[in-house]
Structures are given as structure tokens and as C-alpha cells.
Amino acid sequence: NAGVTQTPKFRVLKTGQSMTLLCAQDMNHEYMYWYRQDPGMGLRLIHYSVGEGTTAKGEVPDGYNVSRLKKQNFLLGLESAAPSQTSVYFCASSSGGLSSYEQYFGPGTRLTVT
Amino acid sequence: DAKTTQPTSMDCAEGRAANLPCNHSTISGNEYVYWYRQIHSQGPQYIIHGLKNNETNEMASLIITEDRKSSTLILPHATLRDTAVYYCIVRAGGTSYGKLTFGQGTILTVHP
Numbered sequence: 547n548a549g550v551t552q553t554p555k556f557r558v559l560k561t562g563q564s565m566t567l568l569c570a571q572d573m574n575h576e577y578m579y580w581y582r583q584d585p586g587m588g589l590r591l592i593h594y595s596v597g598e599g600t601t602a603k604g605e606v607p608d609g610y611n612v613s614r615l616k617k618q619n620f621l622l623g624l625e626s627a628a629p630s631q632t633s634v635y636f637c638a639s640s641s642g643g644l645s646s647y648e649q650y651f652g653p654g655t656r657l658t659v660t
Numbered sequence: 661d662a663k664t665t666q667p668t669s670m671d672c673a674e675g676r677a678a679n680l681p682c683n684h685s686t687i688s689g690n691e692y693v694y695w696y697r698q699i700h701s702q703g704p705q706y707i708i709h710g711l712k713n714n715e716t717n718e719m720a721s722l723i724i725t726e727d728r729k730s731s732t733l734i735l736p737h738a739t740l741r742d743t744a745v746y747y748c749i750v751r752a753g754g755t756s757y758g759k760l761t762f763g764q765g766t767i768l769t770v771h772p
Contacts, residue, residue, distance in 0.1 A: 550703075579759070588747065588762030589704065604759070636703050649760060651703025 548572055550652035552637050558658045559627045567622040567655050569637030577640045578620040579604075579649065580612060582633040589636060595620055627659045664748045669767040672742075678735040680766050682748030685729040691752045693724060694760070695733045697744040704747065704762075707733065738770045 550571045559565055569578065576597050581589040591604030595614040609631060611623045620639075624631060634656050638649040665683040672678040684693065695707040708715055708722045710731070715722045721734040735742055747765040 581762075588764055589760070590762070591759055594759060605761075638703070648706040648709075649704075651705070654701070654703055 550637055550639055550650050552635075552652040552655050554655060555653065556656045558660065559624075560660055561628060563627050564623070564625050565627065565657075566624075567635055567637075567657075569620045569622070569639075569652060570618055571620075571637075571639040571650070572618065573639060573641075573650065574617070575639035575641050575650075576617075578614065579638040579640075580610070580620065580622045581636045581638065582606065582631075583636060583654075584633050592622065592635075627657075629659045631657065632659045633657060664750055664763055666746075666748050666763065666766045668764070669769070672735075672738045672768060672770050674740060674770055674772050675737055678738040678742065678768060678770070680733040680735075680746050680748075680768065681730065682733070683730045684748070684750045687728050687750050688752070691750050693722065693728075693731050694749040694751065695720070695722065696747045696749065696760070696762075697742075698747070698765070699741075699744040707746075738768075740770050740772070742768065743770045744768060 553568045579594040580592040583589045590606050592610050593604050593612040595601045598617040601612045613621045634654045636654050637652040640649045692709050692711050694709040696704040698704045708720050710722045710724050724731045745765040745767050747762050749760050
């Protein structure tokens with residue numbers, strides 16, 4: 547049982563390039579989330595999904611797109627990377643509903659945009 | 661979701677109890693108090709949560725005041741591995757879909 551995994555672990559992009567971050571969970575969770583964390587700051591929610599085929603905007607969605615084609619995977623895309631998107635990206639999942647008190651987090655992806 | 665206030669940093673001696681306070685004076689009746697921690701460079705880890713009553717698990721205890729306007733997370737015997745940022749989060753259940761709003765948290769440093 548791997549829990550929540552993220553690929554890649556590190557990435558350096560040039561301004562304007564695109565990339566996709568992959569999050570996978572093997573706990574059969576309904577809900578999945580993408581957060582970003584800037585230095586010295588708490589996590590901020592980018593997008594989330596309450597089930598396969600559904601996505602919704604979080605606190606800071608601009609410049610990102612997401613897809614949840616399979617229940618176990620949640621993809622985060624950057625179409626045209628900007629230096630302001632340099633951050634650590636965390637994916638999380640939870641079982642959903644009133645019992646969704648525990649979110650399980652992945653190890654993070656460290657992205658630098660130059 | 662209600663706003664929370666935590667001290668920026670705290671120190672604790674190894675083996676002693678660490679008591680981390682959190683103020684949430686605008687908490688409403690259906691909002692839970694959650695605690696997560698983030699050890700350097702890792703993803704956050706769930707610790708404990710509660711609504712009204714005090715709670716205890718293998719990691720920590722959560723004490724919520726009777727008026728629910730504040731709470732304290734207690735690590736009974738702190739170790740060096742407990743050095744981390746601790747986040748107190750208040751959120752409603754139900755339609756909030758489990759979204760968590762992280763503030764700045766408290767940096768707990770456990771020293772030998």
C-alpha cells in the first residue's frame with residue numbers, strides 16, 4: 547500500500563513551458579486535492595475533485611488545469627509556466643463526506659520556473 | 661471556515677509535554693478542530709481532530725475549552741522527531757468536501 551505518490555519529485559522549467567504533475571492514490575479515496583506551498587507559507591488549495599470525472603476550483607486556481615479521468619489519478623497541468631509558479635506542490639486524498647477528517651498527503655513535487 | 665490564531669514558534673525539552681495553543685473564537689457549532697503537522701520538506705500529516713469533547717489517540721491529546729473558542733494540542737512526551745510546523749485548522753463537515761485551509765502554523769522545536 548503506497549498511499550499517495552507524486553511524480554516527478556523535482557522539475558525545472560523555463561518560463562512558458564508546460565508540464566503535468568501526476569498524483570496517484572491506492573486507497574480508493576473519492577476526494578483528491580492539489581495544494582501549493584510557497585517558502586514560509588502554509589498550504590493553499592489549487593483545485594480539488596470529489597469524484598472521478600469531476601473537478602472544482604480552490605483558492606488559487608489561475609494558471610492551472612486539472613483532470614480526474616480515473617478515480618486513482620489526479621493530474622495538475624501548467625500550460626505556460628511562470629516564475630510565480632515556483633513552489634512545492636502537494637497532492638492529497640481523503641475518503642470524503644462527513645468522515646473526511648483525515649487527508650493523506652504525498653511527498654511533494656518541487657518545481658522551479660526560471 | 662473560522663479563522664485560527666497560533667503562536668509563531670515554541671520550544672520544548674525532549675521528554676517533556678509540548679502544549680500547543682490555538683484560538684478560534686469565531687468557531688461555529690458545526691465546525692471541527694483539526695491538527696496537522698509538517699515535518700521539514702514532507703507532506704502534512706494528520707494528528708487528531710475534535711468537535712466538543714477532549715480527544716486522545718496514540719499521537720496526541722486535544723483539549724477543547726467548554727466555549728470551544730480555543731484548544732490545546734498536547735504531545736505528552738516530545739521527542740526530537742516531533743520538531744515540525746503544527747497547523748490548527750477549523751472547518752465544517754458536510755458540504756465543504758474536506759477542504760483544509762492552512763494558516764502559518766506554530767514551529768515547534770524540541771531540543772535535547
